[in-house]
Amino acid sequence: MKILPPKIWRNKETQYSLTATQCQSCGAYTFPPRHVCNKCGSFKVTKKKLSGKGTLITFTYTHQVRTGFERDAPIYFGLIRLDEGIEIVAPLVDVDEEPKEGARVEAVFRKLRVDSHNGLIEYGTKFRLIDNEQRN
Amino acid sequence: MSEVFVTGASILKVDRYYENNIIDLAIGAISGLAEEISIVHPDILILANAYSESTTEQVLLSEKIASSLGLRVPAIRTEQGDASGGSAIFTAYSFLKSGIAKSVLIVGAEKLSDFPTNHLNDILAENLDEEYSYRIGMTQSSYAALQMKLYMKTYGVGYDYFAEWPYQMHKNASENHYAYLKFQVDKDTIMKSQIISDPIRLFDTAARADGAAAILLTNGELARKFSESKVKVENVYGSSFGYSMRELVAVREAWLPWRDFKPNFIEIHDSYSVIAAMILDEIGFERGKSLYNIADSQVNLSGGLKARGYPGGATGVYQLAEAYMQLTGTFKGKRAKNAERGAVVSTDDLGKVAYTIGLSR
Numbered sequence: 001m002k003i004l005p006p007k008i009w010r011n012k013e014t015q016y017s018l019t020a021t022q023c024q025s026c027g028a029y030t031f032p033p034r035h036v037c038n039k040c041g042s043f044k045v046t047k048k049k050l051s052g053k054g055t056l057i058t059f060t061y062t063h064q065v066r067t068g069f070e071r072d073a074p075i076y077f078g079l080i081r082l083d084e085g086i087e088i089v090a091p092l093v094d095v096d097e098e099p100k101e102g103a104r105v106e107a108v109f110r111k112l113r114v115d116s117h118n119g120l121i122e123y124g125t126k127f128r129l130i131d132n133e134q135r136n
Numbered sequence: 137m138s139e140v141f142v143t144g145a146s147i148l149k150v151d152r153y154y155e156n157n158i159i160d161l162a163i164g165a166i167s168g169l170a171e172e173i174s175i176v177h178p179d180i181l182i183l184a185n186a187y188s189e190s191t192t193e194q195v196l197l198s199e200k201i202a203s204s205l206g207l208r209v210p211a212i213r214t215e216q217g218d219a220s221g222g223s224a225i226f227t228a229y230s231f232l233k234s235g236i237a238k239s240v241l242i243v244g245a246e247k248l249s250d251f252p253t254n255h256l257n258d259i260l261a262e263n264l265d266e267e268y269s270y271r272i273g274m275t276q277s278s279y280a281a282l283q284m285k286l287y288m289k290t291y292g293v294g295y296d297y298f299a300e301w302p303y304q305m306h307k308n309a310s311e312n313h314y315a316y317l318k319f320q321v322d323k324d325t326i327m328k329s330q331i332i333s334d335p336i337r338l339f340d341t342a343a344r345a346d347g348a349a350a351i352l353l354t355n356g357e358l359a360r361k362f363s364e365s366k367v368k369v370e371n372v373y374g375s376s377f378g379y380s381m382r383e384l385v386a387v388r389e390a391w392l393p394w395r396d397f398k399p400n401f402i403e404i405h406d407s408y409s410v411i412a413a414m415i416l417d418e419i420g421f422e423r424g425k426s427l428y429n430i431a432d433s434q435v436n437l438s439g440g441l442k443a444r445g446y447p448g449g450a451t452g453v454y455q456l457a458e459a460y461m462q463l464t465g466t467f468k469g470k471r472a473k474n475a476e477r478g479a480v481v482s483t484d485d486l487g488k489v490a491y492t493i494g495l496s497r
Contacts, residue, residue, distance in 0.1 A: 011267045011268075011271065014267045014268055015267075015268070015271060031268070032265055032267040032268040057286075058282060058285045058286060058289070059282075059285075060278055060281035060282055060285065060333045060334055060335075060336075061331075062275060062277065062278045062332075062334075063330075063331055063332060063333065064253060064257065064275070064277060064332045064333065065254060065257065065275065066254055066255075066258040066261055066273060066275055067254045067255045067257070067258045068258070068273075070254065072273070075273065075278075077274060077278045077281075077282070077333075079282045079286075079381065087381070089269065089272075089274060090272060091272055091273060112271060112272060112273065124271055124272060125272070126272070
């Protein structure tokens with residue numbers, strides 16, 4: 001059993017609304033959110049919902065995946081610079097043609113995996129291409 | 137402050153040991169130090185292991201190993217992913233330097249070959265943050281692939297640049313008695329091998345397998361009981377940093393104190409060809425060119441994770457044992473020229489954590 005309701009529940013802001021923390025001292029974002037800034041160490045942080053809009057820096061096409069993700073294979077994973085300036089890695093979905101570096105992307109709410117033992121489904125954030133123009 | 141010496145080292149061939157469990161492997165490695173530990177009773181046992189909860193459904197392994205040996209001493213386990221070996225050495229060095237212990241037995245042990253690839257990918261993904269990266273299905277090789285693409289763009293190198301690494305590692309491992317993949321490969325085979333996560337191919341990844349290695353570290357007084365030509369641990373440094381796609385800050389910081397050490401040979405944690413390049417870039421090789429002429433650099437004479445094999449959290453203990461054997465002229469493989477000083481860089485597989493160890497004789 002890999003998917004447990006308490007774990008999904010406490011991650012709801014991270015996975016369902018792409019929430020980070022922003023440092024009140026230095027302004028840096030931390031994602032996944034923590035009660036401390038990973039740049040300056042300040043504990044004065046506030047939660048901030050990220051825009052979910054960004055630019056694709058680069059991507060990989062992963063053929064060798066993990067147990068529970070076989071049905072999605074091969075999977076595109078993108079390195080994305082969100083408009084807030086932070087970089088995150090995320091699966092890319094609805095990809096009809098090979099992504100281009102510099103393409104605009106946006107977050108979407110999608111199924112992540114299904115627990116084969118108890119049937120629970122875990123949902124979370126993936127990204128899709130808004131346009132697929134090379135910009136660099 | 138006490139000085140610290142490597143008094144003995146023992147390693148098992150990295151391999152698939154379907155007939156043996158993790159305690160069998162640990163004891164197998166320690167048995168190679170039977171003479172040493174009969175003379176020097178270890179004050180502390182440290183187990184370096186990263187994945188036992190998931191791979192063997194076991195905790196409290198250090199106690200189980202100690203009690204199997206009849207050692208009624210403090211027995212602890214260090215876990216820092218693949219850098220567990222480096223952290224065990226750091227811990228042992230600290231105990232000896234402070235005088236808390238006069239002798240410490242380090243054993244690194246890991247079982248990775250019992251599982252199909254996808255399941256092992258899932259276990260190794262426990263290195264990722266739990267809330268987000270693990271849950272979205274990321275793999276370690278996906279991260280390394282993104283790092284590799286950024287590296288290629290930054291330095292204007294193609295895939296052939298990275299093929300230099302597995303080519304040389306297999307060449308080195310072909311002479312190593314303890315290597316898992318004891319054969320040479322040509323560059324064409326490397327460049328046409330299976331794609332794992334584009335642009336990472338099979339030959340860019342570490343050869344996951346089982347293994348165990350043991351080291352006896354002692355203070356100077358006990359080291360003199362064995363030999364006058366001692367191998368001294370000059371120091372151990374460590375650093376931690378978060379994920380960084382473009383640089384390995386922890387490696388850079390842990391290497392900084394060794395700037396003037398000038399080791400004759402180095403063992404690094406080459407979990408992926410790109411990680412090998414990034415580590416070498418951080419420890420003073422020319423950035424973006426570190427994999428060229430690697431044959432002349434005396435790096436990973438063992439064949440590295442790529443070909444000696446990758447025994448998870450035990451890897452750092454293997455690296456130190458191999459460095460000790462180079463300095464004592466007992467390594468059953470490619471020997472370092474002018475082996476007076478050696479260094480080990482022990483990291484997790486994406487370089488978030490680093491330990492650096494300097495040895496001299």
